[in-house]
Amino acid sequence: MTTPPREHTPDRFPDQGRRTPPPEQLQGHSRRWLILGVICLAQLTVLLDNTVLNVAIPSLTREMGASTADIQWMINAYSLVQSGLLLTAGNAADRYGRKRMLIVGLTLFGAGSLVAGLAESSGQLIAARAGMGVGGALLLTTTLAVVMQIFTPEEQPRAIGVWAAVNSLGFAAGPLVGGFILNHFWWGAIFLVNLPVVALALVAVAVCVPESGSRQGDRPDLVGAVLSTIGMAALVYAIISGPEHGWTSVRVSATAAAAVLVLGAFAFWESRIPHPMLDPHFFRNRRFTASVGGLVLITFGMGGGLFLLTQYLQFVLGYGPLEAGLRTAPMALTVVALNFTGVATKWSAKSGVPVSIALGMALMAGGLVSIATLTGHGYAGTLLGLVLIGTGTAIGSPVMSHAIMSSIPREKAGVGAGINGTLAEFGNGLGVAVLGAVLNARFAALVPVAATSLPAALAAADSEGERGRITGAFSSGLETSLLMGALAVLLGGLIAAALLHRAGRAESGEKA
Numbered sequence: 001m002t003t004p005p006r007e008h009t010p011d012r013f014p015d016q017g018r019r020t021p022p023p024e025q026l027q028g029h030s031r032r033w034l035i036l037g038v039i040c041l042a043q044l045t046v047l048l049d050n051t052v053l054n055v056a057i058p059s060l061t062r063e064m065g066a067s068t069a070d071i072q073w074m075i076n077a078y079s080l081v082q083s084g085l086l087l088t089a090g091n092a093a094d095r096y097g098r099k100r101m102l103i104v105g106l107t108l109f110g111a112g113s114l115v116a117g118l119a120e121s122s123g124q125l126i127a128a129r130a131g132m133g134v135g136g137a138l139l140l141t142t143t144l145a146v147v148m149q150i151f152t153p154e155e156q157p158r159a160i161g162v163w164a165a166v167n168s169l170g171f172a173a174g175p176l177v178g179g180f181i182l183n184h185f186w187w188g189a190i191f192l193v194n195l196p197v198v199a200l201a202l203v204a205v206a207v208c209v210p211e212s213g214s215r216q217g218d219r220p221d222l223v224g225a226v227l228s229t230i231g232m233a234a235l236v237y238a239i240i241s242g243p244e245h246g247w248t249s250v251r252v253s254a255t256a257a258a259a260v261l262v263l264g265a266f267a268f269w270e271s272r273i274p275h276p277m278l279d280p281h282f283f284r285n286r287r288f289t290a291s292v293g294g295l296v297l298i299t300f301g302m303g304g305g306l307f308l309l310t311q312y313l314q315f316v317l318g319y320g321p322l323e324a325g326l327r328t329a330p331m332a333l334t335v336v337a338l339n340f341t342g343v344a345t346k347w348s349a350k351s352g353v354p355v356s357i358a359l360g361m362a363l364m365a366g367g368l369v370s371i372a373t374l375t376g377h378g379y380a381g382t383l384l385g386l387v388l389i390g391t392g393t394a395i396g397s398p399v400m401s402h403a404i405m406s407s408i409p410r411e412k413a414g415v416g417a418g419i420n421g422t423l424a425e426f427g428n429g430l431g432v433a434v435l436g437a438v439l440n441a442r443f444a445a446l447v448p449v450a451a452t453s454l455p456a457a458l459a460a461a462d463s464e465g466e467r468g469r470i471t472g473a474f475s476s477g478l479e480t481s482l483l484m485g486a487l488a489v490l491l492g493g494l495i496a497a498a499l500l501h502r503a504g505r506a507e508s509g510e511k512a
Contacts, residue, residue, distance in 0.1 A: 031208055032150040036159055038204040039143040040166045042106055045197045046136040047170025049078060049113075052178040052190050053129075059187040060125075070122040076240055077126050081133030082140070083425040084233030088225040090141035090418025091277040094411060095220060098142045098149065099211040101414075103202060105138030110198035117192035128191075137421075144417035146209060148405050156406070158345040161398040165339035167424075168393065172325070172332030179322035221277040224270055228277070231262035232422060239429040247437065278415060282408060290499035291403035294357055295420065296427040297492035298364065298397055301485050302389060304431025305368050306331070308439060308478055309382070312375065316471045330383055334390025335397075344394040353399055354501040360396025361493025363388050365486040372482035376475060396493070403500065435481040442477035 053075055060066045060074070093101040112132035119125040144163060151159045181190050238256040245251050270276035282288050306328060313324040338344040348356040367388030374381020401420050408416040447457060447470055461467040 032155075032159075035150055035208050035210075036147065036162060038201060038208055039102070039146055040163060041197065042102070042139050042201040042205070043143045043163070044166050044170050045194050045201070046109060046139050047167060048174045048177055049132060049136070049191075049194070052174040053078075056178060056182060056187045056190055059182060063187065064122060064125075066122045070126070073126045074122070074129055076237070077129040078133045078136070079240075079425070080233050080236055081130045082136045083236045083422065084229045085134060085137035086141055086421040086425070087228045087232070087278060087415065087418040089137040090145065090414035090416070090421075091221065091225065093138070093142045093145055093414035093417075097211050098145050098414060099205065099209045101138050102142045102146070102205050102209060105135045105142060106198050106202050106205065107135070108132070109135030109139065110195055110202075111135075113191045113194040113198065117188040117190075117195075119188070140421050141414055141417040144401070144405065144420060145413035148410065148413045148416075150210065153406070157349065157398060157402050158342050160402045160405070161339035161342070161345045161394070164398045164401060165336045165394070168332040168335040168390075172329050175322065175325035176329065179325065221270075221273065221275065224266060224273070224277045227262055227266035227269060231259050231266055234259035234262060236425060236429055239426075239433045242433050242437070278419070279412070282419075285407050286499055286503035287403055288407035290496045290503065291400050291407070292419070292423060293492060293499075294361070294396070294496035295400045295404065295423045296430070297489050297496070298361065298393065298400065299424045299427030300431035300434075300492075301361075301364050301368055301489035302331075302393060302431070303428030304433075304435035304485055305371065305389065305482055307432045308435055308481060309371055309375075312475070312478055316474060327379065327382070328386060331386040331390040331393070334387050335394045338391065338394035339398065345398065348395060348399050352504075353403060354497040354504065356399045357396050357500065358493050358497035360392040360394075360399070361489050361496070363392030363395070365392075365490035365493070367392065368482045368486035368489065372479040372486070375478075400496075431485065435485050438481035438484055439474075439477035442480045443473050446473035446476060 057071055060071060064070075066074070089101070089105075109132050112128045112130075112135060116125055116128035116132065119128055144160070147159050147163055148156060178190050181193060234255050238252050238259055241255065242252050247253075266278075267280065270278050271280045283292075310324050310328060313319045313327055319327065351359070367385040367390075370381055370385035370388060372385075374384065404420055405413065405416045408419075457470045461470055
C-alpha cells in the first residue's frame with residue numbers, strides 16, 4: 001500500500017532559521033556554561049577514541065597476535081558504527097529526550113570501554129569497539145543539540161566555537177594521550193582510563209543537564225533509521241577501503257553502489273512520510289545548503305591534509321607516532337586558543353557569516369599551500385601551515401556549524417547535529433581518500449617499480465640513493481595532492497560565501 005504524501009504546513013521549514021526563540025531560550029539556562037563543560041568532557045572522551053588506538057597497533061600485534069585485518073577492523077568498527085548511526089542517534093535524542101540519550105550514550109560507551117580494556121581476543125575487542133561506536137554516536141549528536149537548547153541565539157556561536165575546539169583537541173590529542181599511557185601501562189589502559197571520566201560525566205549530566213526533546217508522530221521512523229544507518233555505513237566503508245583495495249575493485253565498487261541505492265531509497269522514503277527523521281525540505285534553504293557544502297570542504301582539507309602530513313613525518317622524516325603527533329599539535333592548539341578565548345567568535349560576529357567563511361577557508365588553503373611547498377625546507381613551513389589551517393578552522397568551522405543548526409527547527413536539533421557529524425565524517429574520509437589517491441598516482445608515476453605503499457617501497461630499496469629517490473617521489477606526490485586540496489577548499493569557500501551572501505540578501509528582502 002502506498003503511503004500518502006506528507007502534508008506540508010507553511011511554517012514547517014522556510015523561516016525556521018529566523019523565527020523568534022521561545023521565552024525560555026531568550027535568557028539561556030542559568031548553568032549553561034557549567035553544562036557546556038560537562039558535555040564537552042563527555043565528548044572529548046569519545047573523540048580521543050577516534051585516534052587513540054593507532055598508537056597501540058604494535059602492542060596489539062605483539063601481545064594479542066592480531067592480524068592486519070584484525071587491526072583494521074579494530075579501528076574501523078568504531079568509526080563505521082558511529083558514522084552510520086549519527087542521523088538515527090540525533091533523531092532518537094529529539095524524540096526520546098536529549099538528557100536521556102546522553103545518559104544512555106555514556107553508559108554504552110563506558111561499558112564498551114570496560115569490555116575493550118579487558119578483551120582477551122581480537123573478536124572481543126572489535127565487538128567492544130562497535131559498542132563504543134553506538135555510545136559515541138549518541139554523545140556526539142546529543143551534545144550539540146543540548147548546546148542549541150540551553151544557550152541564547154546571541155551566545156550560540158561562541159558556545160559552538162568551544163564545542164568545535166574540543167573536537168579539534170580530541171582529534172589531535174588522541175595519539176599523544178595514547179603514547180603517554182602506553183609508555184607507562186599496558187594497551188588495555190587506553191580504554192579503562194575512560195571509566196572514571198564516564199562516571200564523572202554521568203553524575204554531572206544527571207544533576208546539571210535539563211531534559212529537552214520533541215516527540216513527533218505516532219511512532220518512530222524505523223525504516224528511515226535502518227536505511228540511513230546501512231547507507232552511511234556502506235558509504236564510509238567504501239571510502240575507507242578505496243585506497244587499500246583499489247577504487248575499481250569489486251569490494252569497493254559494489255559497496256559504493258549499494259550505498260548510493262540505499263541512500264536513494266532513504267531519500268525517497270523520507271519524502272513520502274508525514275514525520276521523517278530527515279526532512280528533505282531542509283535542502284531548499286540556501287543557508288543550510290551552502291553551509292553543508294562548506295563544512296564538507298573544511299573537513300576535506302583538514303582531514304586529508306593532516307593524514308598525508310602525518311605519513312610524511314613518520315615515513316620520510318622518521319618520527320615516531322608520538323613525535324609526529326606533537327609536531328601536528330599546533331593546529332589543534334590554535335583552534336583551542338582562538339575559540340576558547342572567544343577571539344574567533346568576536347571577529348566573525350563583526351565580519352558576518354559570508355566574510356568569515358571566505359576568510360577561514362582562504363586561510364586553510366594557504367596553510368595547505370605552505371605545507372606543500374615549504375615542508376621540504378624544514379619544520380618552519382609546516383608550522384606556518386598548521387597555524388594557518390588552525391586559524392581558518394577556528395573562524396570557519398563554528399560559523400558553518402551554527403549556520404546549519406540555526407537553519408533547522410529547534411525540535412530537530414538532534415537531527416541537525418547528526419547531519420553536522422555525518423558531514424564531518426564524510427568530508428574527512430573523502431579528503432583522505434581523494435588526496436591519498438592523488439598522492440599515490442603521482443608516487444606510482446615517479447617510481448613505477450616501487451611496491452604498492454611507501455613503507456614497502458622503502459623496505460625493498462637496496463641503496464641510500466634508491467631510498468632518496470623514493471622519498472623524493474613521495475614528497476612530490478604530497479605537494480601535488482595538497483595543492484589540489486587547497487584549490488578545492490578555496491573555491492568551495494568562495495562559492496559557499498557567495499551562496500550565504502545571496503541567502504542573507506533574500507532573507508532581508510523578505511523581511512522588508
